[in-house]
Amino acid sequence: xxxxxxxxxxxxxxxxxxxxxxxxxxxxxxxxxxxxxxxVMNWLVAVLKVLGAAVALLSVSRRPPxxxxxxxxxxVWGVFATLAVYVAGSMVQAVGMSxxxxxxxxxxxxASVAYLCMFVAAASGWGVLAIAYSRRHDLGWDVPALxxxxxxxxxxxxxLVVPTVLAExxxxxxx
Numbered sequence: 001x002x003x004x005x006x007x008x009x010x011x012x013x014x015x016x017x018x019x020x021x022x023x024x025x026x027x028x029x030x031x032x033x034x035x036x037x038x039x040v041m042n043w044l045v046a047v048l049k050v051l052g053a054a055v056a057l058l059s060v061s062r063r064p065p066x067x068x069x070x071x072x073x074x075x076v077w078g079v080f081a082t083l084a085v086y087v088a089g090s091m092v093q094a095v096g097m098s099x100x101x102x103x104x105x106x107x108x109x110x111a112s113v114a115y116l117c118m119f120v121a122a123a124s125g126w127g128v129l130a131i132a133y134s135r136r137h138d139l140g141w142d143v144p145a146l147x148x149x150x151x152x153x154x155x156x157x158x159x160l161v162v163p164t165v166l167a168e169x170x171x172x173x174x175x
Contacts, residue, residue, distance in 0.1 A: 002060075002125050002128050002129055002132075003056045003057060003059055003060030003129055004056075004057070004060070005125055006052075006053075006056040006122065006125045006126055006129060007052075007053040007054075007056040007057045008053075009121075009122050009125070010049045010050065010052040010053035010056060011049070011050065011053045013049050014046045014049035014050050014053075017042050017043070017045055017046035017049070018046060020042055021039065021042055021043070026038040026039060026042065034171070034172055034173075036166075036171045037163070037166040037167075037171040037172040040162070040166060040171070041159075041162060041163070041166075044158075044162060048155075052079050055072065055075045055076055055079055056076075056079075056126075056129060058072055059072060059076050059129050059132075059133045060129070069137040069139065070137075070139060070143050072133070073130075073133055073134060073137060073139045073143040073144070073147065074143055074146050074147035074150065074151075075147065075151075076126070076129055076130045076133050076147065077130045077134070077143065077144045077146075077147025077148050077151070078147040078148070078150060078151025078152075078154075079126050079130075079151065080123065080126035080127050080129070080130040080147075080148075081147060081148040081149075081151050081152055082151050082152050082155055083119060083122055083123035083126055084123045084126075084127070085152050086119060086123075087116070087119050087120055087123045090116050090119065091116070094108060094112075094113075094116060130144065130147075
């Protein structure tokens, strides 16, 4: 059940990107000149979210997937770690805002708290999936460690490399 819920969460979250593209939301405003670059990044993020849904479903599949258990285990732990790091950072930001260290407590509203709670729930669900998958396949400690360490680094590199390439081809300005 948790695997299905996490897959639905990923697809629902990817739909935000689809709606942004369908509504041309990124084509207006202060950064309208970067619409092409935002579109590339938006679709890249949507694909990553759909891949997350596939990982969730594969992790609970009754039929063994064609992906080695250790690789799928690293992916499940990687999604969990990436969400957990995001949640931790968001919580630090919220505490900073509520204490006046960064921003203002006035910027925290019901929508931002609900958004954070949505990610806490997702990170918790992925944690349950990761632990259950590791136990079911007796993965040991190295697979979770690699997933936890590699996924956030890989995501950060991806989110740094792609904009750099886009800037190189003139879709974004360089600082």
